[in-house]
Amino acid sequence: VQLQACGGGLVQPGGSLRLSCTASGSILSINGMGWNRQAPGKQRELVAAASSGGSMSYAGSVKGRFTISRDNAKNTVYLQMNSLKPEDTAVYYCYVVVGQDIHFSQGTLVTVSS
Numbered sequence: 001v002q003l004q005a006c007g008g009g010l011v012q013p014g015g016s017l018r019l020s021c022t023a024s025g026s027i028l029s030i031n032g033m034g035w036n037r038q039a040p041g042k043q044r045e046l047v048a049a050a051s052s053g054g055s056m057s058y059a060g061s062v063k064g065r066f067t068i069s070r071d072n073a074k075n076t077v078y079l080q081m082n083s084l085k086p087e088d089t090a091v092y093y094c095y096v097v098v099g100q101d102i103h104f105s106q107g108t109l110v111t112v113s114s
Contacts, residue, residue, distance in 0.1 A: 001025040001103045005094045007079075008108035015112070016082045021094030021105050023075040032097040033070050033077040037090035038107070047092070048079060062088070084112045 007019035023030060034049035048068035049057045056068050067080040077094055091107035 001098055003094055003103055003105035005105035005108045008110045010111045011084055012114050013112055015084050019079040019092055021077050023096045027098055030096050030098055035079045035092055035094050037092045039090040086112045088112050
């Protein structure tokens with residue numbers, strides 16, 4: 001399974017970005033999909049998750065500002081990030097759960113700064 005994440009960049013506080021991540025390879029079915037992030041000097045944390053059943057969950061720090069969605073036909077997961085704050089600056093990684101295995105993408109850097 002290969003994951004290609006993209007959409008990071010530099011944005012001013014209050015701005016928006018949309019990350020996307022597409023899975024390819026030997027995929028029969030994808031269970032969970034989601035996004036983690038790792039800020040400088042901090043541990044990686046779960047940002048948002050989308051189950052195969054359609055339920056979504058968010059870290060408290062992003063609830064109301066970020067929206068996760070998935071396109072199962074395209075094996076793609078998105079993260080719409082609005083009202084970005086400097087503390088959202090991090091490397092973002094998507095993940096997919098295929099069977100019992102979890103796969104991570106390379107990171108995409110999001111920098112929120114004026």
